[in-house]
Amino acid sequence: MTGTRIDPVATYRVQLTPEFTFAEVVGILDHLRSLGVSHLYLSPILAAMPGSTHGYDWSPPARISEVLGGPDGFRLLREHARAVGIGVILDIVPNHVGIADPDHNQWWSDVLTHGLESPYAGYFDLDTAATDGLISLPYLGRADDLADLSLDDRGRLVLGDIVLPTAPGTVAPGDDPNAVHRLQHYRLVPHDSRRVGYRRFLAVNELAALRQEIPEVYDATHAWLRELIADDLVDGVRVDHVDGLRDPVGYLRRLRADLGDERLLYIEKGLAIGERLDPVLPVQGTTGYDQLQLIESVFTAPTGAIELEETFRALSGRAGDGDVLGARARELRQMVLVDFFPDRIQRATDLLSAQAPQVPAPLIHQAASLLICSASVARADYPSLLGTITADIARLADENPTQREGLAVLDTAYREPQRFGEAIARIGEAAVAVYAKAIEDIGYHRTARLVSSQELGCIPLVPSINRADFFHRNTCRAADWPQAMSALSTHDTKRGEDVRARIAVIAQTPQRWRMFVAELWALAPPPDTVVCYFLLQNVVGVWPADGRPDATLARRLADYARKAMREGGLVSSWTAVDDAAEAAVQDWLARLLTGPAADLVAGFVALIASAGRTESLSRKALSLLLPGVGDIYQGTQWWEDSLTDPDNRRPVDHDRSLDHPKARIIQTCLTVRRRHPGAFGPGGDFRYVPVRGTTTSHVICFSRGRDDVADVVVAAVRLALMFDTAGARSEALISLPPGRWVDAASGAEFTGEIGADVLLADRAVAVLERA
Known part of the structure; x- marks a missing residue:
C-alpha cells in the first residue's frame, strides 16, 4: 500500500444516485472534514441496471458507472478526499448481479441465448437438473399470462416489461411467440410454481447469484477492484451479504490477499444474540448491526416492554x-x-x-x-x-x-x-x-409490541439488555473487534435512528400509551388492529415535534403503509393486492393526520419527543465512543425522520449548518477520538465507571484508555423520560477515575464523585478528557 494510511475514526455513508454522483460528493468533503469523519463510505459504484438508484443490481462486465462519473470522476473524488485527509471505503456486491434487463447484462443474456452451452453458464448458480437443462424464470403472475407474449422487431420475446433474448435460428418474422418460447433454453413459469432455475438474492427475481468460489468468476468480478488497489485508490471495502456466498471464509481470505493487510475490510453480516463473529475471518468486523442491537436494547425499558406485551395482547388477542x-x-x-x-x-x-x-x-x-x-x-x-x-x-x-x-x-x-x-x-x-x-x-x-425493536440486527424476543451484559459485550468487542463498525442507521434499516429513539420511549410510559391508544381507537376505530397498531407507532415516531404532518410527510406515510401492508401479508401482499383492505387502512391513516385524532397524537408526541431527542443524542455519542468505528449514515448529523427504503434514501441537503445538537455531539466525540487514538484503537481499554444512587439506571458511564489508564470518560443519559429534572439527576453519583477531568464541550473541570446534575446539567452526554 502506498500513500499514507488513514486510521479509522468514523465513516460517513453516502448513497450515490444519478443525481448525486462523484462530483456532488466532492462538494461535501469540506463538510465531512468539519464533521470529523475519517472515511467516506460509498454505496456501490459499478454500472448497474438502467435507472438504478442504489447500485446493488450492478451489471457485468464490472466497470465504474459512467452515470456516476466514470473512472475519471472517481479518481478526482479520491484525489480531493485524500487532500482533506479522508479515506475511501467502497461497497462491493460479490453475491449477485442485476438481470432485470438482459440487454444490460452480457453474461445473463448469453446464458439465456445459449443455455448451458454458454461460457457464462458456470458463473451463475443454475438449477436445471429437474428441467432437462431448461432455466425456469418465475416471472408470470399466472400461467395464462403467456397468451400475452409477443415478439419485437429484434426477435426478442416480450411480456409486459420483460424482454428476453432468443436463441439463434429460433425466430422468424410472423412466428407464433409461444412456439418461439418453447424453443428457448428457458421457460417462463408462474412466480408461485416453486420452480426457480437460478439462485436469487433472497427472493428477488431481478438479482441472480454468482459462484464466487470459482476462481474465474472471482477474477471476472474483481479485476476492477484490483486495478483500484494497484493505483492506491481505495482504503477499504465493505462486502455486501457475505453469508450468501458458498464459501464466505475462502472468499474473504482471497479478498484480503488482494487488499493487503493495511486496508479495511468490513462484512455485512447478521449475528444472533450471543453469537460471536468467527475469529478466523480476516476482517475488521461487521458493518455494525450487532452494535445497533446492543445500543437499541440498552435504551429499551425492560419493565415497560413487559407491559407493552400485555397491551398488544389485549388489543390484538395475540401474544407478542x-x-x-x-x-x-x-x-x-x-x-x-x-x-x-x-x-x-x-x-x-x-x-x-x-x-x-x-x-x-x-x-x-x-x-x-x-x-x-x-x-x-x-x-x-x-x-x-x-x-x-x-x-x-x-x-x-x-x-x-x-x-x-x-x-x-x-x-x-x-x-x-x-x-x-x-x-x-x-x-x-x-x-x-x-x-x-x-x-x-x-x-x-x-407483530407490533414495540416496533423500535423490530430492526435489522435486533430480535423482538429480546428487546432489552441489562447493563452488566451491555458492558460485558462491549468489553469483548474492545478486545476482539476494536475496529468493527457501529451502525445506528443504514440504507437498509427499517426506520431511522431518531425515529427508533422516540418510539423506544413508549416503553418508559406504557400506561399512558395504553390510555392514548384506547382514546384513539374510540375516535378512529382501526380496520385491522395489528396492522394499524404497527403503523401508529411509526406515525408517532415521525410526527413533527411542533406542528402537524404536511402533505409531503402524509404522502411518505401512505407510501410506507402500502409497503408495510404488502410486506407483512396480513391484509394485502405484493402478489395478491387487496385494494379494498389497503384503502381502508389508508383512510384510517389519513384520519390520524387531521382533526381530533391528530390532536391526540400530537399530545402524546409532546409527552415523549424531548426524551426521544435526548436519547438520540446519547445513542449517537455511544455509537462513536463505544468499542468500534462509528458509521454515520447520510443526513443523520441532523434530526431525521426516515422510515424504510426508499424513504431513507431521499436526497440530503448538506448545505445545512453544523450548529445543531447532533452535529455538535459528533464533532465533540470525533475530536476526542482523534486526540486519543490509543484509547480507541486496537489495544485500547473499555472500562465500566461506577454510578451509585437511586437513579443510577438512567446513566451509562464508561472510560476509554490504554494499559489500564483511563484517558476519556463518557457519561450518557438513558431512559430519559423520568430523568429530566435536577432532582432526579442529583440522585445519580458518578465516581470518576483518579485525576482531574475536563469536559470536552464546556471546558469545565471535575474530580472525584460528582452528581449527574452537575456533570450533565440538562445535557444528554458529557465527554471528559484527562487534564
Whole structure:
C-alpha cells in the first residue's frame, strides 16, 4: 500500500444516485472534514441496471458507472478526499448481479441465448437438473399470462416489461411467440410454481447469484477492484451479504490477499444474540448491526416492554413475545422455505442423500428443513460454530425424536465438512435467506409490541439488555473487534435512528400509551388492529415535534403503509393486492393526520419527543465512543425522520449548518477520538465507571484508555423520560477515575464523585478528557 494510511475514526455513508454522483460528493468533503469523519463510505459504484438508484443490481462486465462519473470522476473524488485527509471505503456486491434487463447484462443474456452451452453458464448458480437443462424464470403472475407474449422487431420475446433474448435460428418474422418460447433454453413459469432455475438474492427475481468460489468468476468480478488497489485508490471495502456466498471464509481470505493487510475490510453480516463473529475471518468486523442491537436494547425499558406485551395482547388477542413469538417465527420460516425457497432445500437434500444413501431422502429433507427453521445462529458453517450447531442438532433430536435419523446425517455433515462441504454451504445460505425473508421482511411487519425493536440486527424476543451484559459485550468487542463498525442507521434499516429513539420511549410510559391508544381507537376505530397498531407507532415516531404532518410527510406515510401492508401479508401482499383492505387502512391513516385524532397524537408526541431527542443524542455519542468505528449514515448529523427504503434514501441537503445538537455531539466525540487514538484503537481499554444512587439506571458511564489508564470518560443519559429534572439527576453519583477531568464541550473541570446534575446539567452526554 502506498500513500499514507488513514486510521479509522468514523465513516460517513453516502448513497450515490444519478443525481448525486462523484462530483456532488466532492462538494461535501469540506463538510465531512468539519464533521470529523475519517472515511467516506460509498454505496456501490459499478454500472448497474438502467435507472438504478442504489447500485446493488450492478451489471457485468464490472466497470465504474459512467452515470456516476466514470473512472475519471472517481479518481478526482479520491484525489480531493485524500487532500482533506479522508479515506475511501467502497461497497462491493460479490453475491449477485442485476438481470432485470438482459440487454444490460452480457453474461445473463448469453446464458439465456445459449443455455448451458454458454461460457457464462458456470458463473451463475443454475438449477436445471429437474428441467432437462431448461432455466425456469418465475416471472408470470399466472400461467395464462403467456397468451400475452409477443415478439419485437429484434426477435426478442416480450411480456409486459420483460424482454428476453432468443436463441439463434429460433425466430422468424410472423412466428407464433409461444412456439418461439418453447424453443428457448428457458421457460417462463408462474412466480408461485416453486420452480426457480437460478439462485436469487433472497427472493428477488431481478438479482441472480454468482459462484464466487470459482476462481474465474472471482477474477471476472474483481479485476476492477484490483486495478483500484494497484493505483492506491481505495482504503477499504465493505462486502455486501457475505453469508450468501458458498464459501464466505475462502472468499474473504482471497479478498484480503488482494487488499493487503493495511486496508479495511468490513462484512455485512447478521449475528444472533450471543453469537460471536468467527475469529478466523480476516476482517475488521461487521458493518455494525450487532452494535445497533446492543445500543437499541440498552435504551429499551425492560419493565415497560413487559407491559407493552400485555397491551398488544389485549388489543390484538395475540401474544407478542416469549415462546409464542418464537413458535410463530419458526412457522413463518417454514412457510417461507416451502413457498419461496423450495429449490434450495431440495438441492441440499440431494447432496446429503448422495453421501448418506442408507437414510430415506424424505427424512433428510425434513431434518434439514427443521434445522434451517430452528438454528440459533445466522449461518452455522463457520469453523467456530461447530459446537453450537451440533448442540442445536442434539436439541432438535430430543424435541423431535421421529427426526433423529435425518438429524444424525446433519450432525455427521457438520463434523465432516471436507466430505459434506457443498451440502452444509447450501443449508447455510438457505438459512440466511429464509431468516431475512421470513423474519426481517415479513415477520417484522406482523407483530407490533414495540416496533423500535423490530430492526435489522435486533430480535423482538429480546428487546432489552441489562447493563452488566451491555458492558460485558462491549468489553469483548474492545478486545476482539476494536475496529468493527457501529451502525445506528443504514440504507437498509427499517426506520431511522431518531425515529427508533422516540418510539423506544413508549416503553418508559406504557400506561399512558395504553390510555392514548384506547382514546384513539374510540375516535378512529382501526380496520385491522395489528396492522394499524404497527403503523401508529411509526406515525408517532415521525410526527413533527411542533406542528402537524404536511402533505409531503402524509404522502411518505401512505407510501410506507402500502409497503408495510404488502410486506407483512396480513391484509394485502405484493402478489395478491387487496385494494379494498389497503384503502381502508389508508383512510384510517389519513384520519390520524387531521382533526381530533391528530390532536391526540400530537399530545402524546409532546409527552415523549424531548426524551426521544435526548436519547438520540446519547445513542449517537455511544455509537462513536463505544468499542468500534462509528458509521454515520447520510443526513443523520441532523434530526431525521426516515422510515424504510426508499424513504431513507431521499436526497440530503448538506448545505445545512453544523450548529445543531447532533452535529455538535459528533464533532465533540470525533475530536476526542482523534486526540486519543490509543484509547480507541486496537489495544485500547473499555472500562465500566461506577454510578451509585437511586437513579443510577438512567446513566451509562464508561472510560476509554490504554494499559489500564483511563484517558476519556463518557457519561450518557438513558431512559430519559423520568430523568429530566435536577432532582432526579442529583440522585445519580458518578465516581470518576483518579485525576482531574475536563469536559470536552464546556471546558469545565471535575474530580472525584460528582452528581449527574452537575456533570450533565440538562445535557444528554458529557465527554471528559484527562487534564
